Every structure is written in C-alpha cells, then in structure tokens.
Amino acid sequence: MTPQFPIISVYNDGIEIFEDESHLASATVLAVLKGEKDSKAYDGNGKKWNYKLVSSKVKDNFLTRVLANTVYNPIVKVHPKWSKSSDFDIHELKTIVQHCIDNDDDVLTQFVDAKTLKQHIANSPAFEDVYNVLKKYSFEVDEDELFGNKE
Template identity: 35%
Template sequence: MTNTNQISNSPELPLISIYKNVGIEIINKETIKYFERTSAYSLIQDSSDAEMYSDKMEIWNLEQKNDKFKNTKWNRFLAKTIYNPSFEVTLFWKKIGTYKLTELKAKIKNCIEKDDDILTQFVEADFLKYKIETSLDFAELIENLSKYCYDIKDEELIWKENEEWNNSK
C-alpha cells in the first residue's frame, strides 16, 4: 500500500489543524507522513475531532482508513486495553466548510487560552494572541505559530521580543 494515496480533492499544504478546540498543529509536507500510519485505537475514534484549515479559506476533515482493520466490539476492546497495533492507512479528505480569517484567529486564540504551556512554552499567552490577532493572512498565521511555538530558532531573541512587547504596553 502506498502512503501517498490522498484523494485528488485533498487540500494544499500547509494546514492548521485544531484538535478538540484545544490543540493546534501545523500540517505540512514533512508532517503529513505521520498521518499515514496510525493505531487501531485511533481508527475507532471519531475523526471529526480535528478541523483543518487551508489557505484557501476551506475547512477540511481527514479520515484514516485501513481495509484490514475491522471496527468490531472485540477489536475496540483490544485496542483500548492490551493490543493496539499500528496500520498503514489511506487518507480520505472531506471539505466540510469555509471560514473567515477572523474566525480562525478566534479559534487559535481560544486554544492559546486553554494551553498548558505547550504553545506558550517560549512566549506569554498575551504576546502570542497579539501575534495571531495582528497576522494579516493565513501565511502569517503559519509563520507566527512556527516562529513562536514549533520551530524555535533562537530562544533568547524570542524572549527579548516578548519582553520588549511587554514593556511597550
């Protein structure tokens, strides 16, 4: 089974994924491969827990499927207790709506407010929310999330920028 089997109606990467209105993830060409293999437990979960936002103002849902895994009572029991194997999966994308940039910013800021020092490990929540609010487009949202949360290049520079912003308020 080849893992590059996204259906032709798949969104262009990168995407911003918001999981259960709490977690944020950037999905790009490097990270999409992690979705191509999953556990039995994940296969029995509701795939609508994550909404993925594209730069084309579309909201997507991703479902992972494996023809060999059957969602039976016995397999659900095993996956939740003692046996949770992983499987290569086929990715099925479904466009579930559209959004406005202001709506996505609000969802991201909500996630920042609920954050437990994952997104705000290197910056204060108010500073990160400010950076999200002042982002002019989807690309800048990706850039700010990467710079301050996921792809930290220079911690000291980020702390200094955060401190200068605090002092200017």
C-alpha cells in the same frame, strides 16, 4: 479533492500544522477508531475541510477498542479521507486558534506564554502569518532565537 498544503489542523481543542499530506501517513489505532469526528483543516486558499484518518489494518470491534484503550495501541499506516466543508475568513481561523490557546495543556504554550502567542495571532493578517506564528512559537521552536541565547 484535497486541501492546499500547508494546513492548520484543529481537533479536540488542539492544533497541529502539516506542511504536506505525508505527515498524515501514520497514526495510532486509537486515533483511527475514535475517528476524530471534529477534525478540521484550514488551508491557505481559505477552504475548511473535514477529515478522518482511515486504515485497512484497523478493525472496529470490541477487542481492538479494549486493547487500544489499555495496553496495545500501535502506530499503523493511514490515509486521510477529505471532504470540503466550507470557506472561512481569517477572523474565523484566528478565533479558533485563540480558543485552542485558551484550552491549551502546555503544548502550544510550552515555549511562550498564552498572552504573547495570542497577541501574535491577533496581529496576523493572513493564513500564512498564523501558520508561521504557530510554527515559530509552538512547533519548530528555535530556543536560541526565541530567547536570545546566541553566543
């Protein structure tokens, strides 16, 4: 059982958007080791999912952890292990996204200020709208369109 893509993924007060599962095919060794225990995904069907990236290439031992945290943290092939958590409503999703914007480290707000982004999220009536706002202002930014620099 897997979520319906696209999804909005939330972990460690950060957000990513994924159009399909192929975008979850690789990760660093450290990401696999940490397990991202709080990784949640929200899909367009109103389902919330927990997931963990797993890889047969990563052995959880002292040496691997030391290397991944210091000098050697390669990218490996992974696959997500999904478990359905619960249903969610749009208010819950918007609250979580707004919280992530408040705790953002200039990733979501690189091209637009937090107040503007939060206002667009607040005005989004459905999952698809929240997803498209994040895509437009944070992940697939067309700076010419966003800032009116068309010639």
